[in-house]
Amino acid sequence: MRKRIVAIARKEFLHIIHDVRSLVIIFAMPVLMLILFGYALNLEIQNINLSVFDFSRTPASRKLVNQFAASKYFSIRYEKGTPSTIDSLFLSKEARAALIIDKNFARDFRNAPTTTVQLLVDAADPNAASFIKNYCNGVIGRFNDTHSTTFPLPFEIKQRIWYNPDMKSAYFFVPGLIALILIMISALLTSITITREKEMGTMEQILVSPVQPNEIIIGKVLPYILLAFLDGMLILLLGIFIFDVPFEGSSLLLILLSIIFLMTALSFGLMISTIVSTQQVAMMLSLSATLLPTVMLSGFIFPINSMPVILQYLSYLVPAKYYITIIRGVMLKGNTLWQLIFPAMFLLILTAVMLRNALHRFNLNLEK
Amino acid sequence: MKTDQIAVQTEDLTRRFGKFTAVKSATVTVMEGEIFGFLGANGAGKTTMIRMLCGLLKPSSGRATVSGFDVYRQSEQIKQNIGYMSQKFSLYDDLTISENIEFYGGIYNLPVETILRRKENLLQELGLQSEAEKLTRELPLGYKQRLALGCALLHDPPILFLDEPTSGVDPKARRSFWNLIYLTSQKGKTIFVTTHFMDEAEYCHRLSIMRDGEIIALGPPAKLKETHKKSSMQEVFISIVNGELPA
Numbered sequence: 001m002r003k004r005i006v007a008i009a010r011k012e013f014l015h016i017i018h019d020v021r022s023l024v025i026i027f028a029m030p031v032l033m034l035i036l037f038g039y040a041l042n043l044e045i046q047n048i049n050l051s052v053f054d055f056s057r058t059p060a061s062r063k064l065v066n067q068f069a070a071s072k073y074f075s076i077r078y079e080k081g082t083p084s085t086i087d088s089l090f091l092s093k094e095a096r097a098a099l100i101i102d103k104n105f106a107r108d109f110r111n112a113p114t115t116t117v118q119l120l121v122d123a124a125d126p127n128a129a130s131f132i133k134n135y136c137n138g139v140i141g142r143f144n145d146t147h148s149t150t151f152p153l154p155f156e157i158k159q160r161i162w163y164n165p166d167m168k169s170a171y172f173f174v175p176g177l178i179a180l181i182l183i184m185i186s187a188l189l190t191s192i193t194i195t196r197e198k199e200m201g202t203m204e205q206i207l208v209s210p211v212q213p214n215e216i217i218i219g220k221v222l223p224y225i226l227l228a229f230l231d232g233m234l235i236l237l238l239g240i241f242i243f244d245v246p247f248e249g250s251s252l253l254l255i256l257l258s259i260i261f262l263m264t265a266l267s268f269g270l271m272i273s274t275i276v277s278t279q280q281v282a283m284m285l286s287l288s289a290t291l292l293p294t295v296m297l298s299g300f301i302f303p304i305n306s307m308p309v310i311l312q313y314l315s316y317l318v319p320a321k322y323y324i325t326i327i328r329g330v331m332l333k334g335n336t337l338w339q340l341i342f343p344a345m346f347l348l349i350l351t352a353v354m355l356r357n358a359l360h361r362f363n364l365n366l367e368k
Numbered sequence: 369m370k371t372d373q374i375a376v377q378t379e380d381l382t383r384r385f386g387k388f389t390a391v392k393s394a395t396v397t398v399m400e401g402e403i404f405g406f407l408g409a410n411g412a413g414k415t416t417m418i419r420m421l422c423g424l425l426k427p428s429s430g431r432a433t434v435s436g437f438d439v440y441r442q443s444e445q446i447k448q449n450i451g452y453m454s455q456k457f458s459l460y461d462d463l464t465i466s467e468n469i470e471f472y473g474g475i476y477n478l479p480v481e482t483i484l485r486r487k488e489n490l491l492q493e494l495g496l497q498s499e500a501e502k503l504t505r506e507l508p509l510g511y512k513q514r515l516a517l518g519c520a521l522l523h524d525p526p527i528l529f530l531d532e533p534t535s536g537v538d539p540k541a542r543r544s545f546w547n548l549i550y551l552t553s554q555k556g557k558t559i560f561v562t563t564h565f566m567d568e569a570e571y572c573h574r575l576s577i578m579r580d581g582e583i584i585a586l587g588p589p590a591k592l593k594e595t596h597k598k599s600s601m602q603e604v605f606i607s608i609v610n611g612e613l614p615a
Binding site: 003004006007008010011014015018019200201202204205206207208209210211 | 422423424444447448450452453454456458459460462463467470471472473474475476477503529
């Protein structure tokens with residue numbers, strides 16, 4: 001039995017290395033995705049154009065503006081006109097926020113218990129607007145801290161942000177991207193390799209030989225486990241070295257759990273190959289059935305907790321959801337196996353169900 | 369080279385797909401060393417018949433043995449004892465000739481030394497020694513087909529099933545393919561072949577003609593021509609398929 005599996009795995013391996021073009025795509029596509037996501041998927045906003053209407057024109061007001069200028073988020077432009085021009089500034093996108101400092105600012109800042117400045121934000125993109133608002137609050141808070149002449153605040157909150165102190169987006173998406181690439185590549189490759197044999201008629205030639213269905217499947221899937229694993233490692237290393245993503249936990253644990261996830265992805269690919277009969281349909285189905293749910297429903301980008309309840313339930317069926325919990329936990333927090341036992345169990349259950357279904361359908365197709 | 373041993377025997381073998389009956393109670397006996405032809409129009413049930421005998425398809429009813437093994441219960445033993453080649457040449461175009469041969473040796477569990485020895489013999493027979501490391505897609509169709517036959521025979525099975533092995537090949541290549549089949553038969557192998565080329569039918573030791581899933585004529589080509597008073601198999605076939613009774 002071992003020899004026949006080896007014969008099939010060897011043949012599959014030869015298919016892979018003879019097809020240099022696909023091999024390049026298999027390794028180049030994830031790298032390209034990593035770089036695209038890495039530089040484009042940045043949730044921080046920088047260089048916000050801030051228009052300043054300073055009617056106070058005092059050292060105090062300039063200090064406030066300088067405080068804004070000193071943060072990397074804003075680029076300041078002094079406006080000479082009246083605040084009535086703000087509308088056109090927003091419309092022409094010359095400014096995304098405007099700060100209006102009243103002419104009594106310096107006096108009130110010294111004497112009155114409170115003083116106000118007005119902040120206007122372009123909320124055509126509400127997410128960006130709330131970021132801008134938060135940045136402004138931060139700047140103003142720091143200004144109050146250092147320059148307030150009145151007594152200090154009765155208490156203050158000292159924030160410490162754990163696991164990702166600089167709030168870098170790369171920490172968040174590199175692990176997610178590894179999940180996406182692993183499931184996409186493995187499901188795609190397995191579903192194609194089996195439908196290709198069906199389409200070419202070579203499957204029949206194998207089935208008249210004494211090879212057992214499970215030997216065919218194991219033999220065919222083995223080289224792809226290796227390939228997808230190498231792909232995952234490549235992304236992991238690039239993430240660590242290009243985007244400085246930390247690796248706190250045990251690499252052995254991550255490898256073990258990654259292999260479980262690979263099995264889930266491969267079983268999914270197998271299941272697809274038992275349903276469809278052409279390579280083209282297999283490709284479309286495996287891409288759309290892995291890419292969309294993984295991007296939308298796994299917590300890769302959007303937090304699952306803020307989804308409608310029905311989508312939250314649906315997300316339990318998305319294997320990447322568990323793996324993202326696992327890989328973020330191991331890489332960023334240094335989680336142990338016991339802390340990740342639930343997602344790991346769920347992955348095993350999903351794998352078992354899909355594999356059983358795939359094998360059952362595979363045998364059924366033979367008897368037809 | 370016929371002997372008096374039975375290679376394949378079927379009795380009332382039937383296969384239905386839903387309401388459609390692809391093969392209706394087929395009863396044939398094929399002796400060891402015989403070249404047995406299955407003739408019929410497209411969809412007459414030839415391929416279904418072969419697929420049942422190869423263990424690719426379970427019969428709906430009836431009995432059949434291949435090399436003495438029962439098709440229902442002993443399909444594993446049958447698989448070790450048969451070679452199969454279908455109309456689509458079952459070679460991998462993107463693998464080299466040598467890799468294709470080694471793969472077929474591998475899935476039949478042959479020892480590595482046996483595979484390498486038989487590969488050398490096969491390459492020599494086909495005159496392809498210097499092409500062994502070329503991709504199979506570069507081979508002309510006639511060569512591919514003979515290579516596919518060689519792969520199907522690599523594990524030295526006593527019975528060989530050929531499902532329209534020559535479709536899409538030019539007459540010259542067909543001729544040389546049939547020479548190969550004769551050679552194989554002389555080595556004592558039983559050959560079960562489906563075709564719709566009438567000139568090929570003449571080469572068979574015995575023929576059965578199928579129409580709508582039923583075997584409607586059976587016998588050596590000369591005998592069939594005599595009974596139907598026709599000079600070629602072509603005419604015999606047309607008269608039988610059109611439902612004319614022997615004159």
